[in-house]
Amino acid sequence: MSNPQQLRYSKEHEWLSAAENGVSTVGITAHAADALGDVVYVQLPEVGDQVAADGTCGELESTKSVSDLYSPVTGEVTEINEDVVNDPSLVNSAPFEGGWLFKVKVDGEPEGLLSADEYTSFAAGN
Amino acid sequence: MTTANSPSTPSGPRKTALDATHRALGATMTDFAGWDMPLRYGSERDEHLAVRSRAGLFDLSHMGEITVTGPQAGELLDYSLIGNLSALKPGRARYTMICDERGGILDDLIVYRLGEPEGADGFAGAVAPEGYMVVANAANSQVVLDALNHRQAGFDAAVRDDRDAYALLAVQGPEAAGILARLTDADLAGLRYYAGLPATVADVPALVARTGYTGEDGFELFVSPGDAVAVWEALRAAGTEAGLLPCGLSCRDTLRLEAGMPLYGHELSTATTPFDAGLGRTVKFEKTTNDGRFVGREPLEAAAKRAASSPPRKLVGLIAQGRRVPRAGYPVVAVASDGGSTVVGEVTSGAPSPTLGKPIAIAYVDAAHAEPGTGGVAVDIRGTHEPYEVVALPFYKRQK
Missing domain, CATH: 3.30.1360.120 (Probable tRNA modification gtpase trme; domain 1)
Structure with missing residues (x-):
């Protein structure tokens, strides 16, 4: 699955949307979802939580493993995706759309993120 | 190609x-x-x-096939494994195990007695038409092969590595x-x-x-x-x-x-006897050959007595009340009414169950907490005590 051009990407396989009114959306990439296998449980940060770039802020459980969720950016969580909490398979079926995880009011300019093309090359080497 | x-x-x-x-x-x-x-x-x-x-x-x-042939093939397997394989009829198979001298499980196996069942007509071209085929787990196939070769001494039987066949x-x-x-x-x-x-x-x-x-x-x-x-x-x-x-x-x-079936390296290991794993029924002390002698007999007799009188732990099923998934190695804890907790066991296998729609686990649990329905049992999932229901295995049994 191709990685949308308008998003930016972390080396922990999260994506970050461009900010609208200072708020960006976070999810995991199709590459990461595919590597996890069927996601059966997601634990997300709570609204109001402070998250730090490259800090853990939740976890994703699949049939075979549990993985930490990292925030690609520093800021305050403004919304979480209740749909994905109730139906974690959205992470697999629509990782860039209905499977988004949380929204964050971004502090400052995100650093060290990759473009879609850079991430595609990075993921291919994993 | x-x-x-x-x-x-x-x-x-x-x-x-x-x-x-x-x-x-x-x-x-x-x-x-x-x-x-x-x-x-x-x-x-x-x-x-x-x-x-x-x-x-x-x-x-990846499974490892080992063929045992010769006039004393059955005797060799009776001596080497915990089952009574010489009594197995051609065309039948048995779930069995190979143990070490201390009764610890080296591997669990399926043994097929090859050849035509009595009364069958015609032979359609067998891959291996005689003797026994021992099927070992991939990770243990060399151990099983080595053990059979070692135990073969004195028996008129041949052990053949057929893993690539x-x-x-x-x-x-x-x-x-x-x-x-x-x-x-x-x-x-x-x-x-x-x-x-x-x-x-x-x-x-x-x-x-x-x-x-x-x-x-x-x-x-x-x-x-x-x-x-x-x-x-x-x-x-x-x-x-x-x-x-x-x-x-x-x-x-x-x-x-x-289906509640054990997996070597999880429920079964050299530190475990078949009796500890709830599979004592696979140990046949009454054997047709060798006057009942087989590798591991004496420690297994002791293990059978212990399991019958005072089993230290039992293999049980656990069903989650929540959604977090237990994994192999996670501690099983008993939570007291005052909130205190003690470790009473360990998860050996865990996964989200597609059939039940909930996480499930197999665990070794101290006998005092192993009865189905025992309350206050939880799995320590990365620091959080998630409540679990103790059930008898298996979780799933097909309708026949």
Whole structure:
């Protein structure tokens, strides 16, 4: 699955949307979802939580493993995706759309993120 | 084009005769016991449910076949294994184990007595028509081979490494018999659970066995590696209408877990006797040969007494009340009414159960907390005590 051009990407396989009114959306990439296998449980940060770039802020459980969720950016969580909490398979079926995880009011300019093309090359080497 | 199972090289894990087939199907591969095996082709949940409701097709060529022949083949196996294999009739199979001198489990096995069942007519071209075939787990096959070779001394029997002689395919699920019937002359209706017979499948010779590791009806097909792709493709074509899916090791693990079947390295180890694992019924102290002598007999007798009078721990099932998944090695705790907790066991296998829709686990738990329905039992999932219900195994039993 191709990685949308308008998003930016972390080396922990999260994506970050461009900010609208200072708020960006976070999810995991199709590459990461595919590597996890069927996601059966997601634990997300709570609204109001402070998250730090490259800090853990939740976890994703699949049939075979549990993985930490990292925030690609520093800021305050403004919304979480209740749909994905109730139906974690959205992470697999629509990782860039209905499977988004949380929204964050971004502090400052995100650093060290990759473009879609850079991430595609990075993921291919994993 | 097909090739024999390739030998292990320093450059990576071994590949089965179906390797190119798996890759063409887009399988996610994984290194399992030194073999490059398909973990899943698409969604492991879909694969799991296909086996429960329709049929699934597996490549199990990593399993290790060892053939034992000669006038005293049965005596050698009676001495080397915990079962009474000399009493096994041709065409039948047994689940059994090989133990060390202290009664610890070296591996769990299926042993097939080859040859024609009494009263059968015609011989359709067996892959290995006589003696016994011992099927070991991939990770333990060398240990089992070494032990059999060591224990062979004094018996008029030959132990042959046939690990490269076979590819192993399994078709499992309620539609498995109907699918296989379209490709074989074998009398599947007359083939009982834990029986096997030589037959022709998709125009090639095969040993067809009604065995499996999924909790469903199904068959395991031992074929020449050179025939593996043809048999695989024929089964896929014959199963399309019934909804057969190619299935990876990921769903094989959740299927066996729901069926309460142990996995070596998880429920079974050299630190465990068959009695500790709740599988004491597989130990046959009354044997037909060798005056009942077999490797591990004395420690196993002691283990049997201990299990009958004061078992230290028991293997139980746990069903989650929440959604977080227990994993092998997580502590099982008893939570007191004052909130204090003590460790009373350990998870050996855990996964989200596609059939139950909840996380499940198999665990060794202190006998005092092992009765089904025992309250206050939790699994320590990365620091949080998640409540779990203690149940008897298995979690799932098919309707017959």
